[in-house]
Structure formats: C-alpha cells, structure tokens
Amino acid sequence: MFKKAKALFEAVKTKLTKTSNELRSSITSVFKQKVEVDDKILEDLQESLILADVSFNSSQEIIQNFKTNLSKLETDEVVDSEFYLKSLQKEIYEILDRDDISIALNDEGVSVIIVSGVNGSGKTTTIGKLAYLLGNQNKVMVVAADTFRAAAIEQLEVWSKKADVDFFSNESKDPASVAYASIELAKNSNIDIVIIDTAGRLGNNDNLMSELAKIEKIVEKQENVKIIENLLVLDGTSGQNALSQVEKFKATVSITGLVITKLDSTSKAGFAISASYDYNLPIKLIGVGETLDDLLPFDSEDFSKALLGLD
Numbered sequence: 304m305f306k307k308a309k310a311l312f313e314a315v316k317t318k319l320t321k322t323s324n325e326l327r328s329s330i331t332s333v334f335k336q337k338v339e340v341d342d343k344i345l346e347d348l349q350e351s352l353i354l355a356d357v358s359f360n361s362s363q364e365i366i367q368n369f370k371t372n373l374s375k376l377e378t379d380e381v382v383d384s385e386f387y388l389k390s391l392q393k394e395i396y397e398i399l400d401r402d403d404i405s406i407a408l409n410d411e412g413v414s415v416i417i418v419s420g421v422n423g424s425g426k427t428t429t430i431g432k433l434a435y436l437l438g439n440q441n442k443v444m445v446v447a448a449d450t451f452r453a454a455a456i457e458q459l460e461v462w463s464k465k466a467d468v469d470f471f472s473n474e475s476k477d478p479a480s481v482a483y484a485s486i487e488l489a490k491n492s493n494i495d496i497v498i499i500d501t502a503g504r505l506g507n508n509d510n511l512m513s514e515l516a517k518i519e520k521i522v523e524k525q526e527n528v529k530i531i532e533n534l535l536v537l538d539g540t541s542g543q544n545a546l547s548q549v550e551k552f553k554a555t556v557s558i559t560g561l562v563i564t565k566l567d568s569t570s571k572a573g574f575a576i577s578a579s580y581d582y583n584l585p586i587k588l589i590g591v592g593e594t595l596d597d598l599l600p601f602d603s604e605d606f607s608k609a610l611l612g613l614d
C-alpha cells in the first residue's frame with residue numbers, strides 16, 4: 304500500500320516538473336538579495352589594493368567597476384567576505400585580460416624576441432627559462448648582446464646549456480652588431496626563434512636607451528625576420544617603483560609586453576595590475592623562482608585568483 308503511494312508520488316512529481324521548476328525559481332528569487340556596499344567599505348577596499356602596490360589609477364578603476372557591478376547584482380549566494388573577494392577578483396581579471404597575452408610565432412622566417420629592463424630585474428634568467436619553454440617545439444638560439452657586464456655572456460651560456468638551446472656571442476662590444484651577426488647565422492641555420500639578452504639599463508640613461516633602439520632597428524631591417532616580442536622585464540620585488548621604468552622604455556622602443564619576475568618573493572605583486580592597465584601593455588610571462596621551469600605564461604584568471612588567495 305505504502306509502496307504504491309510512493310510510486311504514484313514519483314509519477315506525479317515527474318509530470319509536474321514544469322510547474323515546480325517555475326515555482327521554485329520564482330520563490331527563490333524572492334530571497335535574492337540586493338548587495339549594498341557603502342562608501343566607507345569602498346574606500347577601505349581601495350586602500351587595501353594600494354597597500355598591495357596597486358596604483359591609485361588602477362585601484363580607482365577596479366573599485367568603480369566593483370561598485371557598479373554590485374549595484375546591478377541580485378544574488379541568492381551568501382553575501383560574506385568570500386563573496387566580495389570573488390567579486391573583486393572578477394574585476395581584476397577583467398582589467399588584466401586582453402587578447403594579446405599569448406606569444407605568437409612568425410610562421411615564415413626567424414622570430415626574434417628582444418628582452419630589456421633595468422639592472423638585475425631578471426632578464427638573463429627569464430631568457431634561460433623562456434628558451435626552455437619554447438625549445439620544446441622550436442629551434443631556439445639565445446644571444447648575448449649584454450656586452451657591458453663582464454660575467455653576463457658566461458651567465459647566458461650556462462642557461463643555454465641548462466635549456467639545451469643554441470648560444471651566440473662574439474668579440475664585438477657593440478650590442479647591435481652582436482644582434483646583427485646572430486640573426487645572419489640564425490637565418491642560415493634554420494633557427495626558429497632568436498632571443499636577445501641586453502644589458503641592464505635605467506630608462507633615463509639616454510646613451511644606453513639609444514643603444515637599445517639601435518638593436519631594435521638593426522633587427523627590424525633584416526629580411527625574413529620579425530620581432531615578435533619586445534619584452535620589458537620588471538622586478539616584482541620593486542613594486543610600484545618599477546612602474547616609472549615602463550613609460551621610459553616604452554618611449555624608446557616598441558615594448559610589446561611585460562614579464563614580471565620574482566613573484567615568489569614579493570608582497571607587492573599588485574603593481575603588476577597597474578603595469579599592465581596604466582600603461583596599456585599585456586603581461587606575457589611571470590617568473591616564480593630561479594629554476595628552469597619557474598616561468599609561466601600569464602593567465603589573467605589564475606593570476607587574479609592567486610592574488611586574492613582564491614581557489
């Protein structure tokens with residue numbers, strides 16, 4: 304008797320799903336909450352971002368978008384700190400995500416990547432790791448065009464061995480002529496990708512900056528060669544102090560993207576948001592340690608979640 308009634312109930316339940324679905328969703332929506340945040344919370348939130356080295360400009364943009372989107376939102380989720388963190392993460396993701404984040408190779412001819420930045424930012428180490436990353440599927444040559452610092456050439460050669468890629472250096476003290484010679488060789492030896500290491504320099508040193516521009520010009524002029532990336536390496540431990548360099552390098556060479564290094568040892572990673580947003584440049588790669596596989600292609604979603612400690 305009982306069994307029969309239960310079977311009947313199941314039958315009725317399946318017949319009634321159309322109605323129950325509608326009813327459920329309309330009743331649930333009664334419990335949806337409008338999310339409200341007051342100005343004091345928004346100010347405190349912006350301050351937290353600034354304390355993590357996000358610039359005023361980009362923190363302002365994030366908070367404005369956060370406020371606007373929350374005011375439009377109705378939710379049946381529990382509105383707690385986790386909810387706010389997720390909402391904030393979405394805004395950070397939005398301003399970091401761009402369609403020029405990945406590195407695209409030149410299909411015909413040699414693809415060239417020039418790497419520049421201030422002293423000690425992590426250029427040579429990044430090149431070693433990048434050569435390893437790209438060397439999997441391409442024939443890669445790294446080029447020691449840092450003719451300034453005595454040990455620089457040897458340091459790059461050590462990395463080329465670790466990454467198992469070709470290495471180029473010569474006797475010239477002129478970095479542009481080293482770059483030129485390396486590309487001549489690359490063209491004749493079926494190299495797919497040439498990565499050029501340059502000496503550390505400050506953006507306000509005009510002589511050194513024009514030397515960098517000369518490397519770029521000499522490479523650009525070559526036939527069957529394309530500069531696919533002109534990467535500026537920023538030291539993650541410098542935080543917002545690194546930002547002043549972006550504008551200076553951008554003014555001299557055609558920077559196509561940023562590499563943020565040493566993210567494993569900084570609490571100032573928030574500046575990466577501003578380096579990208581304030582200067583309209585994609586972050587292409589991030590350095591998270593000193594070994595060969597410690598360079599990651601940038602992923603806006605993973606990065607924004609990692610920044611806020613979300614899964």
Ligand SMILES: Nc1nc2c(ncn2[C@@H]2O[C@H](COP(=O)(O)OP(=O)(O)OP(=O)(O)O)[C@@H](O)[C@H]2O)c(=O)[nH]1
Pocket residue numbers: 420421422423424425426427428429449452455501502503504564565566567568589590591592593597
């Ligand atoms: N923890 C950590 N250390 C890094 C990372 N990238 C580079 N380093 C360290 O930073 C120091 C400087 O790195 P280099 O690659 O020599 O920097 P550079 O920009 O080539 O320096 P110069 O050629 O002198 O201008 C080295 O001790 C590296 O091991 C990183 O992602 N994480």
Ligand SMILES: [Mg+2]
Pocket residue numbers: 426427428449455500501502503
């Ligand atoms: Mg170096």
